[in-house]
Amino acid sequence: MAENKLNIQTQIIKTGEGRDFSDVRIPGVPIYQTSNFLYDDIDGGTEILLSRQPGHIYSRYTNPTVDALNEIISGLEGAEAALSFGSGMAAISSAVLAVCEPGDHIVSSAYIYGGAFTFFQKQLSRLKIAVTFVDPRDHEAVKAAVRPETRLFYTEPLSNPTLITSDIRFWAKLAHDHGCPLFLDGTFTPPPVCRPLQLDADLSIHSATKYLGGHSDLLGGVVAGSTAMIDKIRPVMKTYGPVIAPFVAWLLIRGIRTLGVRLERQNESALQLARFLERHPNVNRVFYAGLESDPHHQLAAKQFDGFSGMLSFEVKGGWEAAKKVMENLQLALFTVSLGDVSTLICHPASTSHVYLTPEERAAIDVTDGLLRLSVGLEHVDDLQTDLQQALNKI
Numbered sequence: 001m002a003e004n005k006l007n008i009q010t011q012i013i014k015t016g017e018g019r020d021f022s023d024v025r026i027p028g029v030p031i032y033q034t035s036n037f038l039y040d041d042i043d044g045g046t047e048i049l050l051s052r053q054p055g056h057i058y059s060r061y062t063n064p065t066v067d068a069l070n071e072i073i074s075g076l077e078g079a080e081a082a083l084s085f086g087s088g089m090a091a092i093s094s095a096v097l098a099v100c101e102p103g104d105h106i107v108s109s110a111y112i113y114g115g116a117f118t119f120f121q122k123q124l125s126r127l128k129i130a131v132t133f134v135d136p137r138d139h140e141a142v143k144a145a146v147r148p149e150t151r152l153f154y155t156e157p158l159s160n161p162t163l164i165t166s167d168i169r170f171w172a173k174l175a176h177d178h179g180c181p182l183f184l185d186g187t188f189t190p191p192p193v194c195r196p197l198q199l200d201a202d203l204s205i206h207s208a209t210k211y212l213g214g215h216s217d218l219l220g221g222v223v224a225g226s227t228a229m230i231d232k233i234r235p236v237m238k239t240y241g242p243v244i245a246p247f248v249a250w251l252l253i254r255g256i257r258t259l260g261v262r263l264e265r266q267n268e269s270a271l272q273l274a275r276f277l278e279r280h281p282n283v284n285r286v287f288y289a290g291l292e293s294d295p296h297h298q299l300a301a302k303q304f305d306g307f308s309g310m311l312s313f314e315v316k317g318g319w320e321a322a323k324k325v326m327e328n329l330q331l332a333l334f335t336v337s338l339g340d341v342s343t344l345i346c347h348p349a350s351t352s353h354v355y356l357t358p359e360e361r362a363a364i365d366v367t368d369g370l371l372r373l374s375v376g377l378e379h380v381d382d383l384q385t386d387l388q389q390a391l392n393k394i
């Protein structure tokens, strides 16, 4: 129908529809902010849907902006393939559901993110998938936890909040000896600090909400591994639908461009602050694998490039003293998240670990005086001065 024969209402809708921008090139990645893609004929659409022809049909399946992010993640991890999700928990739950079914068993570190712990304990039990939690450093206990029905091993290279280091090569070998994959949540140690696939892990998972995004302005999750592994996870993503939005994928791509320089600075600053805290009279203990005195130092030095921007420290005087330090800090922001360009501080006993009994918390060193710092990009001398004045007020 000729355009000038159409009513104004129809013209408004039809103008600009399906415009072809394929001759436009920009330095970055465009946002394909769409749920649908046009296809030329019914047969062509079916071919794309069945993955027999390249192309996009619906953004829950694929989207060019998200594809660009997946390619960037593959490169970052040295992986064959990657997938992105709407949050870190969406990535973890989708990956686990892709390889486990009712009757299966998982060997997991007990020192993992609380949300993953709850997913394992409360949600997987509903699906009759059992989990044994172990101290990741106790290799005999990890071996003893394996059952004939074990299908997956799961740990974090650096745990929250006491920064316990798992020996990735040990975990990978044990998993492979039992014909199982090893999944690692490397949220605290993004590349280039740690590239788990180079240490024989089978899947590298991140809450992209943290360091990859880097600005506390998005929720996202990613997984990277072999094409075969990603092909197992993709159908879970497609059918459960925990996908990342194109705009969020674009924000993430933007954040990742500065990941290398951010981490370099954050690692350096965290080491300086850890050294300062170690010497402060009002600090009982510092948890940071970059310190030569840390029990994890040798192993961390072997498997990490830098020791991360996360550190924890226990102040003398318990909860009251910890509260006083937080209240007197002028630069660090109170949040439960991490990996931002701003320095963030959190009190694990009253936030991430509040649901545990005091005895349970003590068993994993989450004492009332423990504070966790996510070191940002402020000048480290300012951060140190601020910590000093706050600690001196205890």
Ligand SMILES: Cc1ncc(COP(=O)(O)O)c(C=O)c1O
Pocket: 087, 088, 089, 090, 113, 115, 116, 156, 160, 185, 187, 188, 206, 207, 208, 209, 219, 220, 221, 337
């Ligand atoms: C280590 C770790 N893994 C996974 C998650 C979950 O990520 P998200 O909040 O993006 O779902 C978090 C969140 O704090 C985390 O700290």
